[in-house]
Amino acid sequence: MSPSGQPIALKSPSNSFVAEKETKTLAEPPAYDAEVQVQTHDAEEDVFGNAVGEGGVEYKTMNWMQAAVLLIKSQVGLGVLSLPSAMHTLGAVPATIIILVLGLMSAYGVYELGQFRRNHPSVHSVGDVGYILAGRPGREFLGWAYWLLQTFTAASAFLSVSISLNAVSSHGSCTIVFTVVAAIAASLVATMRTFRSISWFGWVGLVSIVTATLIVTIAVGVSDRPPTAPAGPFDKELRAFNNPSFAEAFLAIVNILFAYAGTSFLGVIAEMRNPQDFNKSVGVLASFEMSFYLSIGIVVYYYCGQYVASPALGSAGPLLKKVSYGIAIPALLFSAIIFTHYSAKYLFVRVLRGSRHLQSETFVHWSVWLTCVFGCGAFSFIIAEVIPFFNSLLGLVGALFASIFSIGLLGVMWLFDNYHRLHLRCSIKLMLMAILNVLMVAFGLVLLGAGTYASAISIRDEFNKGTVGSPFSCADNSK
Numbered sequence: 001m002s003p004s005g006q007p008i009a010l011k012s013p014s015n016s017f018v019a020e021k022e023t024k025t026l027a028e029p030p031a032y033d034a035e036v037q038v039q040t041h042d043a044e045e046d047v048f049g050n051a052v053g054e055g056g057v058e059y060k061t062m063n064w065m066q067a068a069v070l071l072i073k074s075q076v077g078l079g080v081l082s083l084p085s086a087m088h089t090l091g092a093v094p095a096t097i098i099i100l101v102l103g104l105m106s107a108y109g110v111y112e113l114g115q116f117r118r119n120h121p122s123v124h125s126v127g128d129v130g131y132i133l134a135g136r137p138g139r140e141f142l143g144w145a146y147w148l149l150q151t152f153t154a155a156s157a158f159l160s161v162s163i164s165l166n167a168v169s170s171h172g173s174c175t176i177v178f179t180v181v182a183a184i185a186a187s188l189v190a191t192m193r194t195f196r197s198i199s200w201f202g203w204v205g206l207v208s209i210v211t212a213t214l215i216v217t218i219a220v221g222v223s224d225r226p227p228t229a230p231a232g233p234f235d236k237e238l239r240a241f242n243n244p245s246f247a248e249a250f251l252a253i254v255n256i257l258f259a260y261a262g263t264s265f266l267g268v269i270a271e272m273r274n275p276q277d278f279n280k281s282v283g284v285l286a287s288f289e290m291s292f293y294l295s296i297g298i299v300v301y302y303y304c305g306q307y308v309a310s311p312a313l314g315s316a317g318p319l320l321k322k323v324s325y326g327i328a329i330p331a332l333l334f335s336a337i338i339f340t341h342y343s344a345k346y347l348f349v350r351v352l353r354g355s356r357h358l359q360s361e362t363f364v365h366w367s368v369w370l371t372c373v374f375g376c377g378a379f380s381f382i383i384a385e386v387i388p389f390f391n392s393l394l395g396l397v398g399a400l401f402a403s404i405f406s407i408g409l410l411g412v413m414w415l416f417d418n419y420h421r422l423h424l425r426c427s428i429k430l431m432l433m434a435i436l437n438v439l440m441v442a443f444g445l446v447l448l449g450a451g452t453y454a455s456a457i458s459i460r461d462e463f464n465k466g467t468v469g470s471p472f473s474c475a476d477n478s479k
Contacts, residue, residue: 408444
């Protein structure tokens with residue numbers, strides 16, 4: 001801030017390669033307070049804030065409920081089905097506490113993310129956050145890390161669709177064919193240019209994953225014994241507390257964190273009609289996530305114990321496995337669609353930001369958009385098929401980036417916007433908030449280091465056991 005209290009303009013984060021690019025400015029972050037608020041919003045321009053001419057694309061069209069459904073389906077997928085296995089690894093009590101703590105931490109972090117976006121309306125992605133925090137190096141590192149996580153998650157969704165098609169058809173075709181079908185279908189739907197256009201599919205996906213999960217939960221609950229248990233006497237080995245190794249424990253924690261990991265909240269806020277309503281979407285998301293995760297994790301673990309499958313759709317026996325995977329196909333396909341859209345939208349805005357082509361129906365607009373969508377879809381398909389230990393690698397990428405984006409970075413963002421208030425008026429409430437955010441940064445760093453180590457150990461063990469597959473394999477991946 002200048003001595004007069006006026007915001008100091010910084011260089012724009014725009015990176016357009018188009019001749020019509022306009023110069024943008026970013027302001028130094030304001031001090032947000034319920035009683036004293038420095039208004040600097042006018043110094044920053046919303047990426048989709050320009051008036052849309054005739055035939056142009058209006059991106060800011062979502063209401064808060066559409067945003068909530070989009071966020072829920074982005075985060076609630078097959079990740080929930082790894083929670084019973086995490087409970088078996090950690091023990092029911094520690095796993096329940098960790099699910100609650102990470103859920104509350106995630107909800108608080110997303111709330112603070114909304115506050116940061118309100119203070120900096122020009123922010124569209126994590127890359128823009130990086131620019132505000134650390135200039136161009138920050139934008140490049142966080143932006144490409146964000147894109148990499150989105151493309152890897154889309155690749156995981158492609159494989160999940162192929163698993164479901166293999167399960168339903170009893171391996172009716174080569175797995176590569178099923179993965180190609182998933183990649184093409186997801187890329188075609190992802191060409192819809194606004195989140196509102198694809199949010200309707202989010203409702204279908206949400207009903208799909210909830211129904212499939214409930215079928216498995218009810219099936220294991222009414223069964224006399226876990227379907228995967230051996231004949232004769234069996235012991236589910238239910239444990240309130242378990243004694244996992246360091247690597248096993250943190251791999252389970254990373255799996256829980258990955259179920260909460262959300263990195264595209266900023267892009268969703270940017271396309272809301274009233275970004276001030278984002279807190280409503282966060283409330284719905286957090287309430288649904290924590291209650292759903294806890295109920296599914298506890299019930300399935302209680303009835304299956306050590307015989308729980310991961311993902312848990314295989315815990316209900318061969319027949320219901322086919323039924324549940326069949327019902328889950330729309331949810332898995334939507335995950336592929338939305339993460340392909342996320343990664344493509346990041347590149348699209350990065351290239352055309354500040355240009356009239358961003359929101360105008362021009363040849364440049366369409367050619368860049370379609371290239372981004374199908375390029376990201378092709379990249380995700382290739383890495384899904386080329387890397388023979390992809391699932392373990394996805395865990396490594398999740399440990400590297402989910403710990404940063406979902407916890408650590410959010411604490412840094414709060415400290416960046418509020419550090420000067422600690423000198424101006426350090427109340428007890430403000431000090432407690434500062435301590436909380438410092439702890440979030442520390443916890444994120446611990447998960448980054450320990451989770452990366454645990455994932456690397458998992459990859460090593462996979463190689464040692466000889467379970468690493470081969471690139472472009474036709475083998476059944478649903479077993």
